[in-house]
C-alpha cells in the first residue's frame with residue numbers, strides 16, 4: 893500500500909518471509925514516484941521513468 897507521511901510518499905510492503913517494510917516511494921535514481929496505486933500485490937516495482945526495478 894502507499895501512503896503519505898507529511899510531504900513524503902511511503903511504500904509499505906510485505907516480504908517473502910512475511911516482514912512488513914516501509915520505504916520512501918521514490919526511485920533512488922531521480923526521485924520519481926515508484927508506485928502510484930493505493931494498494932495491490934507486486935513482487936517488484938519498476939520506475940516508470942527509466943525502468944530501474946526494485947524488489948519488495
Ligand code: FES
Pocket residue numbers: 919920921922923924939940941942943944
Ligand atoms: S528516475 Fe527512476 S529509473 Fe530513472
